Every structure is written in structure tokens, then in C-alpha cells.
Amino acid sequence: MSTRSPDSLSGTTLHERYVLGRRVRSDASGTGYTAHDLATERTVVVTVMHPHPEGDESAAEAFLARAQALADVSGRGLAATLGHGRDGEYVYSVTEFASGETLTDVLHRPDQYLRYSPATALSVVADVLQGLDATHRAGLTHGAISTDMIVLDDDGRVRLTGFTLLSDAAPDTRVDVHDMGVVLHTLMTGAAPANDTRPLRPSASVPEIPPDLDMLVANATEPNPRHRPRDAGHYLAMVDQVLRVLPGDYGNREAEDTRPIPVVPPPGEDAAAGAVPFWKRVPVLVGACVLVLALFAGGWAFVADSGAELPDLVGSDPDTAASELAALELDLDVSLGETYSDDIGPGDVAETTPEPGSDLEEGDEVVLHVSDGPQHVDVPDVAGGSEGDARTALREAGFGEIDVVQEHSADHEPGTVLSTAPEAGEEADREEPVTVNVSEGVIVPELVGMGQGEAGEQLDGLDLVTETVQDHHETAPEGEVIGQTPEPGSILPEEGTVTLTVSAGPEEDEEPEDDDSAAEEEDEGADDDNGGECGGAEAWDPDTTYDGGDQVHFRGRVYEAQHWVQTIPPSIGEEWGAWQEVGSC
Structure with missing residues (x-):
């Protein structure tokens, strides 16, 4: 029998409670394992922090502090953080085990092209954004959202997993918004986009996708973070608005479910080999036919260019403005941006690029700059409340950058806001940070x-x-x-x-067993001696390392190890494929 691999903690028990199983992921924070919680008898995920230099406690403290902060956040669309701790050299966090398939697995069925309908894709993204909004309101970010991190269960519920617990980068809610835009694009097209310096437009792959959805994805994936929605709550409001106004069958959510749409390739083409599906090739074929007919009908004559003036869209809501631009029939490249405005209310178009009255030609780019309200606003009075409430109030007032400084205060409960800088009632620039001074306690x-x-x-x-x-x-x-x-x-x-x-030291030796216990022990010994009844298997020992093929008996059953295993009892090891029952004694 072999010894345990030094780079794997599978089989390790933390705090005599969490029995680590198979490895499920690894990132800069640490390595995640499925685990059996002996206290609750359920499966969880335990992320063990990577080893840090001896004497350097800052990384461990940051890991545990972020785990605690995540444990205080709850919401639909989130896999809950259940706890954290330190067992000797191991620093770890415990999260809910989200059963089901990742969205990557759902879309990548063998020999099929799969994607989601617009309404279903928006519904899935909206559910994730609800949980992410709660996270952003708590001053936390995810940092690595993708379809690999979103799990869909059998009831159609989605949950966001894989929050990073250590990061060198400063928290940025707009990075999470960008990643959610990429997720929405992937769900509607069936493929993750290649790196690009321009905003993503799913209609380039699926032509029938409505313009509103193109704008929604393009707005989130703007290369300049300043032009993206500021956080998950802002983007969720935009997603809900588009979902409500989807035309025709696109908006029929009652008819939707969480099954992706199969797109079958033409006969004779191998989907597994990456053949281009017919629905992607139709626009190219139609375009080629139109070009040939135009040349044939016009001979060597050239068709005069047509154009139009950009109408004055200031004060319109983005949907109305987009409809007016679409009516010009110039196939314009329309995107959304943000700008401050003292005159135009939040959510309406405050200015355009180019300016109203400018000449437009086929395919020109038009940016609708949506008002984010005035740049200078009064700081709300948050003193005496909790840190979480203060963050919420400041974000609702429009402040995106909030710095928290902890101060010792014997007169206030931990987490109580003592003051802000600038002070309450002062006019402040929303581009500048607001410092919140909070009582740290002991x-x-x-x-x-x-x-x-x-x-x-x-x-x-x-x-x-x-x-x-x-x-x-x-x-x-x-x-x-x-x-x-x-x-x-x-x-x-x-x-x-x-x-x-x-x-209190080790337990004292137990009293001598009574006659019934002794008889049971004698019977068990008889079973052990009779190799035929237990197939010659030895009794399971938690301190023994077993290789694949080794057999043991446990509670009257015979089990066979499926791979290297230690510590995990056969009764729960079947759940992870570590043991397989082969008979009874």
C-alpha cells in the first residue's frame, strides 16, 4: 500500500469534522475539495489556502477576513459561505456544495451545437446578478466569473461559485460586470468569445438576436471600464428592462425553461470537428446572392450613397433612442456610455457622439451617453449605523469608491460607523473616494x-x-x-x-464490557477468522492507506477501494467514488 501524495489533501480531516474528498478546483486563493461534514452529514466544498511563508500571517488573516465577509452575504444566485477556520498549518473556508452542472457543461454536449434563447439567457443572468448585487453592496467582488463558475441544478436554479479569497488586484465591480456580459454573450451564442478590443455583439454569430440584446452585451463588455455599468445592481436593472420589452416570443418567459436550444449542423458535416452550422452560414450566402444580383442589374453603374442626419435624442430613454436610430435603416453601430449630467435625469440620454445634426452614413458608430445624474452630490449621514448600511446608502447616493478605516472605540459596538470624510451634508465629487471610519472593537x-x-x-x-x-x-x-x-x-x-x-488529557480506559458486548465482539472476531464470509477482507482502519482494488469490511459490508484512499469511511466514500460495495459478510 502506498503513502499519501504530498500535493493532495484528499482524505485529510480538518478539525475532526470535514473529511476532504476529490479536488474540484485550484486558483490563487487555494485548492477546493468536496468534503463530508461529519457534524451535518452533508457534502460541502472546503477551500484550503496555499501554504504561506512561515511567520507571514497577513495572507492568512486576509483569507479568513474575506471568508467571514462572504459568510455575512446571502442572496439568490449565490453558493453560501458556511464557515472558515484554521487547523494547524491549514487555513480553510467552507462553502455550500452546489449540485448540478456548470453552464459550460450544459452548453458543451457531445456532437451538438447548443445555446440559450434570449429570454432564458437573460433570466439566468438576472438570477446570478441578484446574488452578485448583494455581494457588491457588501463591498466585495468575485473576480473570476465565467460559465465554469455558474452551476445549474435539476430545478433550474443557478448559483455563482468560486469566489476568490486572496487577490493582489483591488476590488472592481466593473470587472464583474464585464464578465457577466461575456457570460450573457456565451449563453446566447453557445461559444465563449475570442479576445477582442471592441465591445461584443452576439448578433455577429446569431443574426436574429434583437438589437437591445446587442446593446446590453456591448455595454457590459466595453474595453473602457468607465463606460460599463458601475456594478451588478446597475446592470441588473438594465437586464430586467430589456427582458420586459423583448418582442414577440422572445419575451414569453412562461414558455421558457433552462434547456439550451440544439442547433443541428448540415448533413455530412461533423459537429465534433467544429463544422460551421447552417444558421451561421445563411447570412453569408444571402449576402453573396444579393451582391451578384446588384452587379447584374446595375452593370458598371455605381449606386449613390444614402445617408441621414443624427436626430436630437437628448432626454429620450435609451430604448426609444435606439428605435429612432434603427428607423434610419443605416445599420448603425450603436453602443451605450455613461456621463454625468445636472440637467438630465439618471437613465436618459444626456448627449450623443457624434452631436445631433451630424451626417450619418451606412455602418457609422453612434454612442448614446446615458445620464448617471450629477457629479457632485451631498454625502448622506450614516454615522451610528452599521458598515453595511453605510455602504448601501453611499452607493445609492452615487459614490462608487468607499474606503473603510477601522478605529478603536470603547463607546461603540464593533462595526458602528463613527464618521465620514467628507462629512455628512458636504457636497462631494462622486469620482473621489468617501472614507468611512468604523469602530473596530477588539x-x-x-x-x-x-x-x-x-x-x-x-x-x-x-x-x-x-x-x-x-x-x-x-x-x-x-x-x-x-x-x-x-x-x-x-x-x-x-x-x-x-x-x-x-x-483534559486522554479519556480514561472504559469499564469492562458486559456479556452482550463481549459476545458481539466474539462474533465479529469469528467473522474475521472466517475469510469466506467476508471474502478474506480485513477490517477498515482509518489510519491505513488503501490502493485501488484493496478490499475491507465495514459494518457488515465488504467494500473495494476504487483508487488511493485514506481516512474516508467506506459508508460515505461511495458518494465520491472512493469505495464501491461488493457484498456483505
Whole structure:
């Protein structure tokens, strides 16, 4: 039997609760594993932080702080963060296991071209944006959204997974908006777009997609972040507006489900080999025929160019403006931008590029700059409230950049807003950050591994109250702290209580078993001696490493290891394919 691979934690148990299973993903934050939660008997995902240099606690503290912040956020379309902790050298976060298929898997069926109808694609994206909006309101971002990170279950619900827990980049809600635009494009076309310096337009791949959807995707995927919707809530409002006004069958959500549309390639072409489907080739064929007919009818004559003047669209809503431009029949390249305006209300067109009255020709680009309201507004009074409420109020006032500075305050509960800069009531530039000063309380230190006396002295020095409970531990010496509540990094008010779990040493030997227990043990021994009844399998041992093909017996059943496995009991190992039942004793 082999030893455990050093680069895999499969089979490891954290805090005697989470039994790590198969590896599911890895990023800059750490490696994610499916895991069995022994306390709740359900499957979760545990992300274990990559090892950090000894003595460098900043990365671990940042990891745990972000996990805690995510745990405080809930909403439709999110896989919930359930907890986090540190077990020796391992720093980890626990999230809900989202069962189902990723949207990438849904679209990539073997030998098929698959995509979503516009209404279904918008509904899926709207559900994800609802959860992402809650995240953005809490001052958090995802950082790596793609169809790989969105899971669709059997009931048609979607959940966003894979939040990064460590990142060198500053949080930017407009990056998440861009990624959601790419997701919407992928759902409607069936293929992830190639890198491009221009805004994406799904109608280039699927010509029947309405112009409103082109504008929605193009607006989110603008190369200049300044021209994108500012956050998930802003983009969600635009998605809902387009979804409500989709023409004809596109807007019939009652008839929609979450199954993608199969697009069958022409006979004789191999879909798996990447043949171009017929619906993508029709516009090319039609265009070629039209060109031939035009040349034939006109001989060597040239057709005079036609054009029109750009109408004055200032004050119109974007949909009305887009309809007026479409009526010019010049196949204009229309996109949306943002601008501040003291005169035009938010959401309406404040200016255009080019200016009204300019001459337009076939295929010209027109940008509708939508008002984002005035650039200078009064700072709302948020003092005395929570940090979360302050962020919400400031974002609703139009401030996009919010800096939080924690200050010690013995008179306020942790998380209470003390003041802002600029102060409440002052007129401030929305392009500039607003600083929110928040009471930090007392940060709970790491106490596990200390002696009871040392830990108590440290808490006394922080004006925190110590409570102690005892529990037996097989290896920790008597009097050593083996657990604490709340966890390190938590914030408490002065004179808050920290409960220490202190080792009482190993449990004493149990009393002699009664006659019935002894008889059961004798029977089990008889089964072990009788190799025929258990197929010659040995009893399962949590400290033994098993290779594929090894057999054990456990609770009267015989199991065979499917691959390298350690620690995972056969009764739950079947869930991950680690064990397979082959018979009974």
C-alpha cells in the first residue's frame, strides 16, 4: 500500500469534522475539495489556502477576513459561505456544495451545437446578478466569473461559485460586470468569445438576436471600464428592462425553461470537428446572392450613397433612442456610455457622439451617453449605523469608491460607523473616494496551542472575559488550549467573552464490557477468522492507506477501494467514488 501524495489533501480531516474528498478546483486563493461534514452529514466544498511563508500571517488573516465577509452575504444566485477556520498549518473556508452542472457543461454536449434563447439567457443572468448585487453592496467582488463558475441544478436554479479569497488586484465591480456580459454573450451564442478590443455583439454569430440584446452585451463588455455599468445592481436593472420589452416570443418567459436550444449542423458535416452550422452560414450566402444580383442589374453603374442626419435624442430613454436610430435603416453601430449630467435625469440620454445634426452614413458608430445624474452630490449621514448600511446608502447616493478605516472605540459596538470624510451634508465629487471610519472593537488573537494560563493572561490584557470548558484529547497535554470561540480575527466589544476549550488529557480506559458486548465482539472476531464470509477482507482502519482494488469490511459490508484512499469511511466514500460495495459478510 502506498503513502499519501504530498500535493493532495484528499482524505485529510480538518478539525475532526470535514473529511476532504476529490479536488474540484485550484486558483490563487487555494485548492477546493468536496468534503463530508461529519457534524451535518452533508457534502460541502472546503477551500484550503496555499501554504504561506512561515511567520507571514497577513495572507492568512486576509483569507479568513474575506471568508467571514462572504459568510455575512446571502442572496439568490449565490453558493453560501458556511464557515472558515484554521487547523494547524491549514487555513480553510467552507462553502455550500452546489449540485448540478456548470453552464459550460450544459452548453458543451457531445456532437451538438447548443445555446440559450434570449429570454432564458437573460433570466439566468438576472438570477446570478441578484446574488452578485448583494455581494457588491457588501463591498466585495468575485473576480473570476465565467460559465465554469455558474452551476445549474435539476430545478433550474443557478448559483455563482468560486469566489476568490486572496487577490493582489483591488476590488472592481466593473470587472464583474464585464464578465457577466461575456457570460450573457456565451449563453446566447453557445461559444465563449475570442479576445477582442471592441465591445461584443452576439448578433455577429446569431443574426436574429434583437438589437437591445446587442446593446446590453456591448455595454457590459466595453474595453473602457468607465463606460460599463458601475456594478451588478446597475446592470441588473438594465437586464430586467430589456427582458420586459423583448418582442414577440422572445419575451414569453412562461414558455421558457433552462434547456439550451440544439442547433443541428448540415448533413455530412461533423459537429465534433467544429463544422460551421447552417444558421451561421445563411447570412453569408444571402449576402453573396444579393451582391451578384446588384452587379447584374446595375452593370458598371455605381449606386449613390444614402445617408441621414443624427436626430436630437437628448432626454429620450435609451430604448426609444435606439428605435429612432434603427428607423434610419443605416445599420448603425450603436453602443451605450455613461456621463454625468445636472440637467438630465439618471437613465436618459444626456448627449450623443457624434452631436445631433451630424451626417450619418451606412455602418457609422453612434454612442448614446446615458445620464448617471450629477457629479457632485451631498454625502448622506450614516454615522451610528452599521458598515453595511453605510455602504448601501453611499452607493445609492452615487459614490462608487468607499474606503473603510477601522478605529478603536470603547463607546461603540464593533462595526458602528463613527464618521465620514467628507462629512455628512458636504457636497462631494462622486469620482473621489468617501472614507468611512468604523469602530473596530477588539480583535480576538490566536490562542490554540497555548497553555490555559498564558491564554487567559493575553485575554485579560485585551479587556476580554475568559470562559473555560474542558474536553478530552488524545494527544494535547492537559491544560493546553485545543479550541476557541469565536475564531481568531473575530471582532468583539470590550469585555466581550472568549470561550476556551482546554484539554483534559486522554479519556480514561472504559469499564469492562458486559456479556452482550463481549459476545458481539466474539462474533465479529469469528467473522474475521472466517475469510469466506467476508471474502478474506480485513477490517477498515482509518489510519491505513488503501490502493485501488484493496478490499475491507465495514459494518457488515465488504467494500473495494476504487483508487488511493485514506481516512474516508467506506459508508460515505461511495458518494465520491472512493469505495464501491461488493457484498456483505
